[in-house]
Amino acid sequence: MRSDADAPSHPVNQARRLAAECFPDALSVVLAGSAASGRVTTTSDLDVAVLIEDGGETRRETLRFEGRLVELFLHTRAGLAELFAADAASRRGVMQRMYAEGLVLCERDGAATRIKQHAEDALREGPGALASATVESRRYVLTDALDDLADAADVVERLAVANVVLGTAADLLFDHRRAWTGSGKWLPRRLLEADPEHGGALLDGYRRLCENGEPEDFADAAMGILTLVGGPLREGYARTWRAAAEPAAR
Incomplete structure (x- = not known):
């Protein structure tokens, strides 16, 4: 046969x-x-x-x-x-x-x-490490996005902010694990390869937010990743403007 x-x-x-x-x-x-x-x-x-x-x-x-x-x-x-x-x-x-x-x-x-x-x-x-200034910038962006996620009452705004949280937290986790990144369908696959625990928690939280509108587990998972790389960054953060600098969160 x-x-x-x-x-x-x-x-x-x-x-x-x-x-x-x-x-x-x-x-x-x-x-x-x-x-x-x-x-x-x-x-x-x-x-x-x-x-x-x-x-x-x-x-x-x-x-x-x-x-x-x-x-x-x-x-x-x-x-x-x-x-x-x-x-x-x-x-x-x-x-x-x-x-x-x-x-x-x-x-x-x-x-x-x-x-x-x-x-x-x-x-x-694996890929080389991100520059320390880049890591700081992404910590700041993620901190700001998590604040926005907690404040977002509008469903569409919450989902838009969640995408920023997902992408930035993923970038930080990939760098922390010196793992290769991915986009589209490859983002969740690469996250689970890089760190099944933290990556899995981030994806599970994101799914629950999308399905039920509940951001708490997603925010907790993103904060866990942020803690791995130095924690939230708000006051005291500064950077010199450069033409090639990363865009701000908004």
Whole structure:
């Protein structure tokens, strides 16, 4: 009996055909994202990293193949090094994860295998620490947002402030644990990886606030994270204005 994985419509098999038909000369093709991790659904797209010869163009491209949406990440070796550096600077490690956790569909001379090892090493090392001034700024923003959350009577305002609390508390926790960040659906996943206790409490509190309008557990969880990184910051905080300074909470 043939399993679902053997079916022509299975996303991994679709990705293999994509690699063979569209990138026969590629140095390597790697399938990443939900299709590679087993979380794929009927509407999931294919995230595909393609290493091409030097002289090609590093770019991102969206197309449809056999009815399924495909996000292509095409890059030369030099382009990939630049992408790795940019993702390390943003603390997200997107391309590093694509290679470290992805499925190698094809490669020449072990190209993908070498990159995969480099990406795994980078992920284990983690991102660099935030500058102390940045941590102070985010402590101040979170302190201010928690004050606003306690005062917010309007439901929409409360949810808007809660988003600031969630994002800022997550940033501080990621930095405290020297963990890679995430956005969108990857934010809760990365939070639970970085710190199941504090990250889990923050997410559970956020869910209760969204479902029932009750902010107490969410505020307590955010305050717990704030305490980890030095506590609330109000009076006495000052910073010199710079063009590249982080935006204020409001």
